[in-house]
Amino acid sequence: MAVYELKHAKQAPLSERGIIAWIRHHLLSSPVNIFFTILSLWILYILIPPLLKWFILDANFSGQSKADCGGGGACWVFIREKLKLFVYGFYPSSELWRANLAIGLSALSVVLVALERTSRKLKIAIILLLPFVAGGLLSGGFFGLIHIDTSQWGGLLLTLVIALIGIVASFPIGLLLALGRQSKLPIIKTLSVFYIELIRGVPLITLLFMASVVLPLFFPEGVDFNKLIRALIGITLFQAAYVAENIRGGLQAISTGQYEAGSALGLTYWKQMRLVILPQAIKVAIPNLVGSFIALLMDTSLVMIIGLYDLLSTVNLASSDRDWLGMSTEGFVFVAIIYWILNFTMSRYSKRLEKKLDTNNRD
Amino acid sequence: MEGRHVSFLRNEKVRGILYQVITIVLFVLFIGYIAQNTAHNIEARGIKSGLGFLHTTAGFDITETPIHFDHNSTNWDVFKVGLFNTLIVSFWGIILTSLLGLIIGIARLSKNWIISHLASTYIEIFRNIPILLQILFWYNVVLAAMPSVRQSYSFFDSIFINQRGLFVPKPIFESGGWMIAAGFVAALVGGWLIHRYAKKRLEEEGKEFPVFLSTLALFLLLPLVAYFIAGKPLHFDYPALKGFNFRGGSTLSPEFLALLFALATYTAAYVAEAIRSGIEAVNKGQKEAATALGLTPMQSLKLVVLPQAVRISIPPIINQYLNLIKNSSLAAAIGYPELVTVFAGTSLNVTGQALEIIGITMLTYLTISLIVSLILNWFNKKMKIKER
Numbered sequence: 001m002a003v004y005e006l007k008h009a010k011q012a013p014l015s016e017r018g019i020i021a022w023i024r025h026h027l028l029s030s031p032v033n034i035f036f037t038i039l040s041l042w043i044l045y046i047l048i049p050p051l052l053k054w055f056i057l058d059a060n061f062s063g064q065s066k067a068d069c070g071g072g073g074a075c076w077v078f079i080r081e082k083l084k085l086f087v088y089g090f091y092p093s094s095e096l097w098r099a100n101l102a103i104g105l106s107a108l109s110v111v112l113v114a115l116e117r118t119s120r121k122l123k124i125a126i127i128l129l130l131p132f133v134a135g136g137l138l139s140g141g142f143f144g145l146i147h148i149d150t151s152q153w154g155g156l157l158l159t160l161v162i163a164l165i166g167i168v169a170s171f172p173i174g175l176l177l178a179l180g181r182q183s184k185l186p187i188i189k190t191l192s193v194f195y196i197e198l199i200r201g202v203p204l205i206t207l208l209f210m211a212s213v214v215l216p217l218f219f220p221e222g223v224d225f226n227k228l229i230r231a232l233i234g235i236t237l238f239q240a241a242y243v244a245e246n247i248r249g250g251l252q253a254i255s256t257g258q259y260e261a262g263s264a265l266g267l268t269y270w271k272q273m274r275l276v277i278l279p280q281a282i283k284v285a286i287p288n289l290v291g292s293f294i295a296l297l298m299d300t301s302l303v304m305i306i307g308l309y310d311l312l313s314t315v316n317l318a319s320s321d322r323d324w325l326g327m328s329t330e331g332f333v334f335v336a337i338i339y340w341i342l343n344f345t346m347s348r349y350s351k352r353l354e355k356k357l358d359t360n361n362r363d
Numbered sequence: 364m365e366g367r368h369v370s371f372l373r374n375e376k377v378r379g380i381l382y383q384v385i386t387i388v389l390f391v392l393f394i395g396y397i398a399q400n401t402a403h404n405i406e407a408r409g410i411k412s413g414l415g416f417l418h419t420t421a422g423f424d425i426t427e428t429p430i431h432f433d434h435n436s437t438n439w440d441v442f443k444v445g446l447f448n449t450l451i452v453s454f455w456g457i458i459l460t461s462l463l464g465l466i467i468g469i470a471r472l473s474k475n476w477i478i479s480h481l482a483s484t485y486i487e488i489f490r491n492i493p494i495l496l497q498i499l500f501w502y503n504v505v506l507a508a509m510p511s512v513r514q515s516y517s518f519f520d521s522i523f524i525n526q527r528g529l530f531v532p533k534p535i536f537e538s539g540g541w542m543i544a545a546g547f548v549a550a551l552v553g554g555w556l557i558h559r560y561a562k563k564r565l566e567e568e569g570k571e572f573p574v575f576l577s578t579l580a581l582f583l584l585l586p587l588v589a590y591f592i593a594g595k596p597l598h599f600d601y602p603a604l605k606g607f608n609f610r611g612g613s614t615l616s617p618e619f620l621a622l623l624f625a626l627a628t629y630t631a632a633y634v635a636e637a638i639r640s641g642i643e644a645v646n647k648g649q650k651e652a653a654t655a656l657g658l659t660p661m662q663s664l665k666l667v668v669l670p671q672a673v674r675i676s677i678p679p680i681i682n683q684y685l686n687l688i689k690n691s692s693l694a695a696a697i698g699y700p701e702l703v704t705v706f707a708g709t710s711l712n713v714t715g716q717a718l719e720i721i722g723i724t725m726l727t728y729l730t731i732s733l734i735v736s737l738i739l740n741w742f743n744k745k746m747k748i749k750e751r
Binding site: 029037040041184188191200203205209213305315328332336339343 | 400733
């Protein structure tokens with residue numbers, strides 16, 4: 001009787017496995033592909049070495065003044081020396097702990113709100129309290145804290161203040177507008193649609209101009225807001241329209257059966273919204289809401305045009321210092337990296353959220 | 364009686380009317396309050412009101428004026444110059460961003476690993492940095508690093524770039540130049556006819572016609588033929604270095620270039636994403652079916668994938684165009700004389716009539732947005748899948 005031996009399958013040829021196969025399939029599969037591989041390698045060759053040199057190899061990391069910088073690379077000394085201006089603006093040095101505490105509290109709150117385990121009531125309490133606690137801490141004027149005028153706030157601190165207050169203040173207005181737009185009452189619906197489309201049709205900068213030059217005319221003589229409040233009003237009015245559209249998207253995703261079930265239970269309109277519709281609608285809207293909050297964070301840079309010293313405008317401030325002329329490149333790059341990190345983290349978070357919420361819906 | 368009273372208020376219709384009446388009363392009171400305060404404040408501050416300022420002399424100069432503007436021009440002329448400049452930068456911005464977005468979007472989908480990652484790196488970098496920062500970067504860093512006039516970078520001795528901007532040859536049409544324009548129009552009409560014919564032929568006989576190549580040929584040949592028939596009525600005015608600056612040709616200011624490049628590169632990241640998601644949204648089965656029918660990859664892309672992808676991609680792309688137009692208002696930060704810079708900026712500072720000027724500016728942008736959304740609605744209607 002013949003004895004058959006199990007013959008193991010031969011390994012795939014070298015050209016079809018491992019790194020060689022990967023390169024063949026992904027980079028060299030056709031003449032066109034080879035051409036593009038060479039083209040992109042050439043682009044990388046053009047871009048990477050000079051950038052690497054400028055950023056790290058030829059860059060200057062130590063020293064105290066412009067004189068210590070040379071060799072054609074970036075002068076990171078400038079960033080180190082001006083770091084306080086970039087982060088806090090003109091906030092008094094002796095009171096920086098307050099700014100740090102406010103930023104720390106905000107960061108803690110953001111983490112707590114982003115965590116799933118936190119109960120909804122705690123989240124709402126945090127969101128409502130944070131602007132007052134952080135704002136009070138920064139502004140002072142009580143409990144022996146000296147008052148620090150908002151004109152001294154600046155840099156990353158001011159950017160975060162505007163973004164956080166803009167987000168928190170625009171949400172309830174946007175929610176009401178979204179409900180108004182979906183309402184069966186014609187007048188309320190018309191007013192909501194009118195407001196939302198008006199705001200979405202104009203650039204933010206015209207609203208900021210309006211808030212800074214027209215708004216004071218609307219109030220009785222003697223009532224005057226500082227620049228920061230005006231900018232916040234403009235940004236909040238702007239953001240509310242976008243929040244409203246995001247929530248409307250969520251509302252439209254809820255099946256009519258849910259509305260009917262709510263009515264059948266005898267719930268009033270507000271109870272039906274609060275207990276049945278909104279918890280589902282907002283969940284659907286969250287990824288888009290995070291997206292529009294990212295947009296808001298980027299848009300805060302526009303306040304520089306009406307004369308506030310946010311993160312972006314500190315670049316001009318820092319590089320117009322007579323001892324540091326010609327350093328605006330380093331400033332812009334540094335600030336761009338900060339914005340990029342903030343936005344990239346948020347957009348990754350929103351993508352993760354989207355995936356998670358999506359699977360939940362399918363259950 | 365008490366019970367009936369309660370049930371009357373509990374009636375949904377009655378409540379609806381009541382809510383609306385309350386809203387209207389509050390709204391009217393609010394508007395009235397604001398109007399009264401505004402009237403009082405305007406009087407107290409001695410600001411003029413009304414639209415009369417549009418006909419008074421502006422009293423300042425504008426650096427870039429596509430239409431006639433001199434020291435006698437009125438604020439209405441300022442508005443027109445501003446609007447023109449907004450439209451000019453938006454027009455070129457949309458063209459540039461479409462080209463760049465298309466290239467990056469296709470590169471993003473490439474099977475070539477390096478290319479697709481280069482493209483996604485581009486998208487992630489440009490999308491996550493504020494557009495205002497990008498405008499300032501182009502203006503203060505990239506264009507400020509250009510050489511002085513005497514050391515200009517030169518291309519073919521006819522295009523020059525330096526600190527003062529980009530100098531390009533300017534076409535000058537002589538009598539008979541209209542024939543070249545007519546050639547373009549004829550090519551446009553011809554292209555449209557070819558497109559219709561090709562579609563009909565494809566539907567009736569199933570045969571393809573090289574639409575793109577034949578249209579391209581029309582666009583190259585017809586104006587060229589017209590050029591020779593009309594006796595070469597076109598020549599170029601080349602910029603040349605005379606004294607301390609270039610004379611002749613057309614000048615594109617650094618402000619214009621910075622705004623244009625920043626808007627185009629920023630928006631291109633979004634356009635690329637829209638193109639990618641459109642193509643990826645086409646069901647995989649569609650491509651497999653096309654392959655099973657024996658279509659080549661090129662045919663399957665052209666006949667099966669793209670027609671479906673376009674329906675999904677175009678609406679977000681049109682929205683991005685609108686965003687580009689609205690973002691052009693950020694020129695206020697670098698001083699390119701578009702609507703917000705000269706009208707809502709300089710004119711406002713000179714006349715002090717904030718309410719009217721901001722109102723007109725907002726209405727202008729609103730009109731533009733409205734036109735764009737009308738185009739979008741028309742497109743959506745046209746592209747809607749016709750269900751039978």
